[in-house]
Amino acid sequence: MRASAIGALVVAALTAGCAEAPPERTLAETRDGREYQSADTQLLETDAFANPGYLWLDRGEALWREGGDQSPSCADCHGEPAALRGAATRYPQVNATGRLVNLTQRIEQCRVERQFAPPLPYESEPLLSLTLLVAHQSAGMAFDVSIAGAARVHFDRARDYYYTRRGQMNLACHHCHELNPGRMLRGDRLSQGQPTGYPTYRLQWQTLGSLHRRLRFCNEGIRAEPFDYGAAEYVALELFLAWRAAELPLTAPAVRR
Amino acid sequence: MSIHRRSLLSATGAWLVLAPLSLRAAPRPIADLLRESFGARDIRDERVALSMPALAENGNSVALEVSVDSPMTDADHVREIHLFAEKNPEPLLARFHLSPASGSASVATRVRLADTQTVVAVATMNDGRLFAGRAETIVTEAACLDFLI
Amino acid sequence: MTLRARISVPKTVAAGSVVTIKTLITHKMETGFRRDAMGEAIPRDILKRFECRLDGALVFAADLQPGIAANPYLTFQTRIERGGQLEFVWTDLNGERHRETREISVAG
Numbered sequence: 218m219r220a221s222a223i224g225a226l227v228v229a230a231l232t233a234g235c236a237e238a239p240p241e242r243t244l245a246e247t248r249d250g251r252e253y254q255s256a257d258t259q260l261l262e263t264d265a266f267a268n269p270g271y272l273w274l275d276r277g278e279a280l281w282r283e284g285g286d287q288s289p290s291c292a293d294c295h296g297e298p299a300a301l302r303g304a305a306t307r308y309p310q311v312n313a314t315g316r317l318v319n320l321t322q323r324i325e326q327c328r329v330e331r332q333f334a335p336p337l338p339y340e341s342e343p344l345l346s347l348t349l350l351v352a353h354q355s356a357g358m359a360f361d362v363s364i365a366g367a368a369r370v371h372f373d374r375a376r377d378y379y380y381t382r383r384g385q386m387n388l389a390c391h392h393c394h395e396l397n398p399g400r401m402l403r404g405d406r407l408s409q410g411q412p413t414g415y416p417t418y419r420l421q422w423q424t425l426g427s428l429h430r431r432l433r434f435c436n437e438g439i440r441a442e443p444f445d446y447g448a449a450e451y452v453a454l455e456l457f458l459a460w461r462a463a464e465l466p467l468t469a470p471a472v473r474r
Numbered sequence: 475m476s477i478h479r480r481s482l483l484s485a486t487g488a489w490l491v492l493a494p495l496s497l498r499a500a501p502r503p504i505a506d507l508l509r510e511s512f513g514a515r516d517i518r519d520e521r522v523a524l525s526m527p528a529l530a531e532n533g534n535s536v537a538l539e540v541s542v543d544s545p546m547t548d549a550d551h552v553r554e555i556h557l558f559a560e561k562n563p564e565p566l567l568a569r570f571h572l573s574p575a576s577g578s579a580s581v582a583t584r585v586r587l588a589d590t591q592t593v594v595a596v597a598t599m600n601d602g603r604l605f606a607g608r609a610e611t612i613v614t615e616a617a618c619l620d621f622l623i
Numbered sequence: 624m625t626l627r628a629r630i631s632v633p634k635t636v637a638a639g640s641v642v643t644i645k646t647l648i649t650h651k652m653e654t655g656f657r658r659d660a661m662g663e664a665i666p667r668d669i670l671k672r673f674e675c676r677l678d679g680a681l682v683f684a685a686d687l688q689p690g691i692a693a694n695p696y697l698t699f700q701t702r703i704e705r706g707g708q709l710e711f712v713w714t715d716l717n718g719e720r721h722r723e724t725r726e727i728s729v730a731g
Contacts, residue, residue: 257527257537266631267584269694272649275627404531404614420532423651423693474531535692546702559690563656567690570699575682577641577702583685584692586654 240364240376240460243395244409247465253399253408254474258420262472270349270418270470273342273425277350280343288332291347298354305355305467309456311367319452321348321427339446345425349416352469359466360413360459368456371449375457378450384441405474410435412458414471421474428455504560504594511556511566515604517596522555522607524595533587533613542579542597542605546572552579554598561591587613626650626721630711636703638729644675644683645698648713648721654689670695672714677727678707705729 284290394410655667706728
């Protein structure tokens with residue numbers, strides 16, 4: 218049977234019935250992205266000194282305490298970063314204005330509304346560092362996102378996206394990350410595409426990068442047009458991925474090839 | 475059930491793109507590089523232990539450890555350790571300067587490797603002797619290369 | 624040059640012991656061999672030299688080349704006979720420096 222037909226069947230099966238019915242999980246067991254890395258890369262991730270992600274974590278901790286004459290620091294409101302343990306597991310979520318926002322956008326909102334600071338570019342070093350700092354507080358915890366109520370429409374849209382073929386290669390996310398994890402694509406071992414280690418230090422980037430950067434790279438890989446950093450489509454996809462990660466613990470700062 | 479084999483193969487074929495380091499000049503053999511740095515002096519393959527992973531999944535950052543069997547005394551110590559990767563556009567990776575105060579001749583770093591190759595570490599001793607150690611690492615090429623900088 | 628470094632040094636050691644010092648610093652170590660999306664060569668921008676001194680005396684130095692990975696990691700060893708101030712200096716191609724210091728003391 219052609220993969221497209223299988224994909225269509227899967228989508229049909231998933232979307233059948235009432236829109237509010239709890240969705241079925243498609244992965245029998247979840248595996249962290251770390252498991253698909255070489256021994257050397259895994260060793261770098263677990264080395265609390267040599268893992269370069271800690272350079273960004275240090276920066277995040279410095280920024281956490283930085284305030285101005287008229288603007289409070291993160292610490293002034295929240296105390297220690299550890300006070301936000303668990304926060305990262307609950308994003309993306311629908312905010313008070315009805316918009317689905319991820320952790321980075323929530324931090325940005327805090328900066329602009331509470332610290333009266335100018336907005337930062339999505340993939341900027343300070344915003345990545347703060348996101349990593351907050352994500353790190355939830356290391357070892359699983360995602361706990363809500364896909365009920367106002368979030369459900371975003372979830373359904375992202376799930377459709379996940380199973381829809383696109384780009385010159387005509388592949389859906391599903392083809393690499395659900396049908397073929399563990400198999401080789403030239404020198405790469407395909408993973409389940411889990412979002413648990415972001416922002417991540419990627420050897421290929423030689424720097425820390427966001428999940429949106431990774432998703433843009435995925436889209437380019439299959440020769441599809443990537444969305445912008447912070448695009449609603451990617452935030453919705455983050456929600457679907459966080460739900461799909463089930464019990465997998467967060468691991469930031471992770472290291473990937 | 476797996477993806478249709480032919481569609482996966484055609485997809486991977488289209489991913490064959492030029493590596494970003496393709497503008498480099500043809501590599502020179504390690505023997506030439508060593509002669510340039512050390513003249514005709516004898517380099518013995520002993521005393522230097524060079525350790526790298528057998529397989530690196532990205533050449534941008536490969537763990538490397540080098541240690542030299544030396545008492546590191548005033549009378550007998552390592553002065554320098556030179557690292558060469560002959561297939562890199564610039565084969566000299568680094569030069570480390572040690573002294574009796576080092577106590578132990580052992581250095582670790584992370585290097586870039588342009589290709590699968592043998593890296594050579596050359597230790598220069600205080601009395602002028604030269605020792606070398608070698609290690610090969612296979613560098614695998616990623617399926618998708620990220621050109622966004 | 625705004626860099627951030629991580630340094631691992633034991634605070635107190637026995638006199639005469641050989642200690643391991645680890646350093647990590649933010650730097651892209653741009654090789655000069657890459658081109659940007661418009662095909663323009665990206666100029667070389669690397670840390671060229673690293674030095675570690677104990678109370679002014681050179682302990683370890685490294686001449687770094689583009690073949691050193693981004694965010695350079697360096698681990699080396701030194702024998703500590705007496706306590707003092709360890710100074711770490713990284714210098715880039717323009718001669719700009721990043722400096723850090725750590726105290727180390729000898730027990731007993």
